[in-house]
Structure formats: structure tokens, C-alpha cells
Amino acid sequence: NQSNTVNESALPIPPMLKDTNPNPNKAEFHITAQNATKEFISGTKTETMGYNGDYLGPVIRVRRGEEVSVQVENKLKDEMTTIHWHGLEVDGDADGGPHSGIQPGESWTPEFTIEQPAATLWYHPHPERKTGKQVYKGLAGLLFIEDEVSDQLEIPRDYGVNDVPLIIQDKRFNKDGSFEYDLGMHDIMNGLQGNTLLVNGAIAPYLEVPKGMMRLRILNGSNASVYELGFDNNQTFYQIASDGGFFEKPIKMNELKLGPSERAEILVDFSEYNNGDVIQMSNQGVKFLKFSVSVNGASVKQFTIPEKLNPIEKINPEDAVRTRKFVFQGMGPRVNINGKQMDINRIDEQVNLNTTEIWEVSNESGMGMMGGTVHPFHAHGVQFQIIDRDGNPPPLNETGWKDTFLVSPGEKVRAIATFNHSGVFMYHCHILEHEDAGMMGQFQVE
Ligand code: C2O
Ligand code: CU
Ligand code: CU
Secondary structure: OOOOOOOOOEOOOOOEOOOOOOOOOEEEEEEEEEEEEEOOOOOOOEEEEEEOOOOEOOEEEEEOOOEEEEEEEEOOOOOOEOOEEEOOOOOHHHOOOOOOOEOOOOEEOOEEEOOOOOEEEEEEOOOOOOHHHHHHHOOOEEEEEEOHHHHHOOOOOOEOOOEEEEEEEEEOOOOOOOOOOOOOHHHHHHOOOOOEEEEOOEEOOEEEEEOOEEEEEEEEOOOOOOEEEEEOOOOOEEEEEEOOEEEEEEEEEOOEEEOOOOEEEEEEEOOOOOOOOEEEEEEOOEEEEEEEEEOOOOOOOOOOOOOOOOOOOOOOHHHEEEEEEEEEEOOHHHOEEOOEOOOOOOOOEEEOOOEEEEEEEEEOOOOHHHOOOOEEEEEOOOOEEEEEEOOEOOOHHHOOOEOEEEEOOOOEEEEEEEEOOOEEEEEEEOOHHHHHHOOEEEEEEO
């Protein structure tokens, strides 16, 4: 009995979703959540969920200033869903949190205006207690915001050629190819961590890259795992953007730590390689994505690493009207924030519209004997700037806009944001099994 084999496959590139509104200042998109099956491992079938396809979803690309409407249809069998625009600054009624349930057979059409700078965001379901399972089965996609800055920077922007998204996720496959969402004790404690990495839904794929500069838009789309990404030959790269957009200037590195839901755009220069050279991306030294350099197709536009990207106006801590404290506590089924688990009928925090606040997030869960768990903090509807970590300035690649940040056991992170959108929003741990267990609360801006 031969064991199942993984065929080496080309990296799938998610399709760019067509805007069906002819008006240049408006955009209209259609998305359908559906059940499907997919062959990840040849000869096996995996039950999945996807948006407009069998796994993951298309890229929705919008522009700053544009009025957007998205018709979201739920064709899932007997299952409620929602669709949340992670990182998008919109009012609560368009945000797609657990209050915006879409019943099977129904649809939901939020409308919003894009008011924030160019960034790589993402969208995923957010139904109460079911987010982990639906994301794990495949419901997730990217949302690109473009603006004058992203148009004019001398960086690669040829989608699928030298501007390529990488959605990295980990799965556990059963012998028959299924990845059932059965949570064992370890998953309840730490969130579901897999043993097989997928990139854009493919196991150990390869990508032919031009002998030149590549822009990779990376999303950690995993339920719970933190990645330490790099290249097998220690190739240097430059991070140019974090969750909410570009840095002031590129940051040189050879290892990138990325928690669940965090994004990073990086530039990698392949111009010094020869035709046929293979460079691999790795997580903690384990290779999972091959880049094979190709001079076919000849004339690629050559780029250098830009000196400057986009100025970021620092939010002044003195403008903050208050400091609000969030404490991650508890373990396993008892994970909570400030001693409370999610109650959809309770508003936990009231924020005044158009004010600036410092949010101080600390992690006091599972300390001592158990070693503790890192929890990624996320809040809806805003982008933060990180002030400090335990009183020290954050690492360089946390000096831009952030909507999700890791908080280690015993650590205290201070972040600042201005709350310009009204409505009810969530804040939570982005380990989806913790979120589903109740490590989430609600804040109302008005
Ligand atoms: Cu990425 Cu509340 O979500
Ligand atoms: Cu979110
Ligand atoms: Cu957590």
C-alpha cells in the first residue's frame, strides 16, 4: 500500500475579483461562501469551504476614496456565517462581526467608503464560536487597498508576476486527506496547530520568479501558529509594509516573525541569481515554498530597494484621553479578557467617537508552571501604533500601522489609536480557538 504523495504544484495565485460597477469612484463585488471538496494530496478528497471557489477566496482590490458595496451570499449547507473585513476602518454595521449573521440561502450587502492608506488586509468569517472551523475549512481572502502612494512608489505591482500574495496556513491531514476540525486538549489550550504548511492552498508549491525584484504580500492565515519566516540560504529581504500599510522606509531583515492574522509585505531581490537557481522559503528552518529563478520572458523591469516609502504621522500619546487596560487571563476553556468571556448581549467598553486612546494589553494567562501562551491581540475598525513593549520601543517592523500584535506571557504592550468610526466592534485574541472559547469582548464607539 503506497502512501499518499504530494505532487509538486505551481503556487496557486488567487484570482482578482471583478468590480462590476462601471462608475470609476464606486466598486461592487460579489462573493459567495460555499461548501466544496479539494484534492490537496493526490488521490484523496478534502471537504472544504471557499469563497467563489473550492478553497480561500479571490483578491478584492479597492482604492482609497472609493465607495464599495459587496454582496455576500451564504450558500453553505445549514450553516450561518458572517464576513469580516479585518483591518478595515469602517462603521460597526459594515464590519461583519458576529452581529451580522447571514443565514444559509441569504445574502448581506454592506456598503462603505475606503478612508485609509494602501494596505494588504484580509477578510474572513466571524460567527460566534464557529470562526475557527470556518476559517480552517478555507474561508479567507485578501483585500488590497491601493492609493496614490502605492501607485507611484517604484515597487513591483504586476499582480501574479512580481507582486504575489502568500497566504500561509498550517493543517493536519488525516490519512484519507480530510482535515476534520476536531479539537483535542492541546488544540483547546494552544489553538489548532497543524503539521503541514499550505501556501495559497497548496502543499510545498513552487513559484517561477523573474530574475529581479519580487514583492510578496504575506498573510499568516493560520488559526493559531506563529511563524518565523526566512530563506534557506539566509537571503536578505526588506519589509515595506505591516498590517495597515507602508513603513516610512524599508526594513532590512533575514527573519520575519508573523503571528496569526498579521501581514507583511516584503521585497526580495532575485536579480543576482542565475536561471534555474532555487531558493526556498522556510519556517523555523523547515522549507515550504520554492522560488525558481527564470530568465524566460526576458525584459523584466528592474527595481532597486526604495530609500523612502510613505511618511507616517505619529499619534501623540499626549492626545490620548485615557488608557484602557486589557488583560489576557485563563487557559483552555477558561481563556478570557479582564475576567470576562464574550457575551454578545454585553458591551464591555464605551469609547467616545473621534477620540484617541492608549490601549494597554497584558498577558497574565497561564504563567508560572505552564509556561504560558502568546496571545495575538486584535481590535476591529482601527489601526494602532505601538508605543512600547514593557516600556521599550517596539522592534522596527512594528513602527507602522498595526491591527494585530503578539503579546507574550508576562508582557505588557501599549498601543495608541484614534477611533473615527461608530458602532459596535470586537476586540479579541486572534488564536481562533481562543476567540471561539470566549477570549473576546465588545467596544462601542459613539
Ligand atoms: Cu480577523 Cu475579529 O478578526
Ligand atoms: Cu478584525
Ligand atoms: Cu489567545
